[in-house]
Amino acid sequence: MIRSKNFLGFIGFFAILLLASACAKDQSPTTGWAYNDRKNGGFEVVPYEEQETGPGLVLIEGGTFTMGRTEQDVNYEWDNQPRRVTVSSFYMDQTEVRNIDYLEYLYWLNRVYKLDYPRIVQKALPDTLVWRSELAYNEPLTELYLRHPAYRDYPVVGVNWLQATDYCKWRTDRVNEYILITYGILKHYTGQTNDDHFNSDSYLANKYTGEETNRQLIDLSPNGQTRRPRMEDGILLPRYRLPTEAEWEFAALGLIGNTLYERVVERRLYPWNGHIARTDAPSNYGDFVANFRRGRGDYMGVAGSLNDAASIPAPVYAYWPNDYGLYNMAGNVAEWVMDVYRPLSFEDFDDFNSFRGNVYKTFVRDNAGAIDDKLTYIIYDYQGISDWLLGEGAYADNGYMDKLKGRSPGGVVDPREDELLQKVLKNVETAITMNNDRKYEEASEQIEDALITIDGAPEAVEIANELLKGISDFIVATPGELRKREVTIEENLERRNYRKANNINYLDGDYASNYTSDGWSNWQNDDGSKSMYDYSVTSMINDKARVYKGGSWRDGQYWLSPGARRFLDETQETDFIGFRCAMTRVGSPIGNY
16 A cells, blocks of 8 residues: 555656646757747747648658569660669558549539639549440440449549649648648638638638638737647648659559568569469469459459459459558559659659659749739630640640641631631730730630630530630639749759759750750751650650559559559540549658557
């Protein structure tokens, strides 16, 4: 009994010490001033352990690995030579984004934008017609795959790279909004429309005007009372985004389960050990561990003994996960990654967090230097719309007007269609001029006027719907977001790490990459241009070519290797490409398991 009393007394004394230490203000080890003290100016240092794991994510502990080809290069493209790189720790979705996930996104867009900005909804719609084939009956899939509840846990397809990127942005805002509501900082409000919905950037910049509760954070500045959370508080999560090619490949290989004291026991061809696509586990010995096409005409095997049990994409939790706990990193659907494709990227990549595709931007600011107000209108890629219509720039051999002539008898465009196109072009040209003069809202109004003109076109003008869909693809910012611009060379003159905003072509496709030992190269393409990649003539490579990784239900076993890489235009969709999101890991690369 004496010992028990002494022990309880010690616990009580220890608890008092802990309470006292918690109440004591931390001091700066460099200045001696106390943190979190209003009398000292109120500099705040909040308690923080580590980053929370966002919904649906799995922590991928980073490290070094040999990126690139693990199979023979049967196409002799030499675009993925093995190279040792290091990848920082990051988070990745445990599964591909499902149909039900994307339908949730479409429902939110309809609820917020449908009434006043239907083009925003139209831009996000997957292309369900990707299932069609001239010599196959896939019509039921065009009608049912996206929306029927039987397919709700199947990976979404028919989504291009731009749509996948937009989904990641939307998901960031919805997750952070939910966090703030859970903390009791924001009121739960489902009546958001147009520009009054929650956006993470506008909230952190104090531009969000939604309803807040009385449970705000205490502001310890001398005259402060309450304040909104800041990035320094560690409450909000970093952005959801597409993984980089290096991240995706690293996560797919899952070498964390194949390493012993920094020694990789066996370099994997696939996300599992061995050189075959069947499992040696006693419980399901000989079964396939991925959804792919075994051979010509064999998508799922023989009735009564189906090999992968899926003729099309399978549910996202089908088959065993890899050693990171990620499902279907080989087979099912191929997946978009962030990178712009270049065949020689592996020669140019940094060996730390390798990536090609940087376009550096900054928030637009007012004359006082403060971040400008959030958008109340849509921002378009005005030059992109013009190029698409006229067949210039990246659309030099694929312009809409040229396509229209090509499908018309004798190349003659219907006068009513031509009249409509000329009206639209006039609005677009005016929008370009106004945007260059920094009349951003007026430029947007010109496109809205063009859309009204198209909407009001006679029913006989069959191109109206195509124009509406085509222009909606060039939406780059929506109401509620903060406007951004590319950084200029002038403001980066004293920088040593970069100068230009757009670094997609750096060392591969820019003017400097044409330099030879004899000086600037004199070669040129047939059209007189100095472009390294003669797009649509000798290659399909341009700044819109995006990498996608992994095999799919349509592919043979060769493409199941994570080192294999392919590319497709960022505006194109297929029935075998989906995506999953990633998130940067901040702080410790290991985390508290």
